[in-house]
Amino acid sequence: MTEPIQIFHNPRCSKSRQALELLSEQGIEPEIIRYLETPPTEQELSDILVALNYQPRELMRTGENEFKELGLDNPDLSREQLIAAMVANPKLIERPIVLANGKAAVGRPPENILTIL
Template sequence: MNVVIYHNPRCSKSRQTLELLRERGLQPEVVEYLKNPPDAATLDDILARLGLEPRALMRKGEAVYRELGLDDPGLDRAALIAAMVANPTLIERPIVLANGKAAVGRPPEQVLAIL
């Protein structure tokens, strides 16, 4: 099974999710998304797999969210995705992809549903 985790090694939930996958014998492809952010098409695909709109995957407490005025209801999907690509700290983590599906590991056990 091909499993990908969008991971931030400084995040405890991300580390816990990665460990949970490894405990189940999986060796996921680890994408440190702060160093290698997904492009707009990939992020759009992840959102579709999650069944979420961009704001639902954004970390609204990040300073850059306020600085960029991302709470503006006039911003469309493409603008929000572009902001996430340009500022990957806005992307909630961790995200696990498996079996054509996606899940956010908050809590980490939530990713088990897609395995």
């Protein structure tokens, strides 16, 4: 059995809603993970970063107050410290993220997710 398609979703985000609509148009009912309420674990987030081929800051919303307040632009912070900060402050995680077929895509723009379906 194949893994279900998952979307790390924030219903208040227009790009996240658009990505969910795109999935629906493809006949896909993904597992919806409201990551602000149920953040990924550090291991899950690390796995997502590997699937995206991203470094942690590439998946961070650098304009959020928490980014500045926590000093996350400090180049001395390790990968593990940055991942821990995102898990502790899920608002920092860029959205939406779709996982499908062992791959991951960030839906910015939402059409990016179509590349992994």
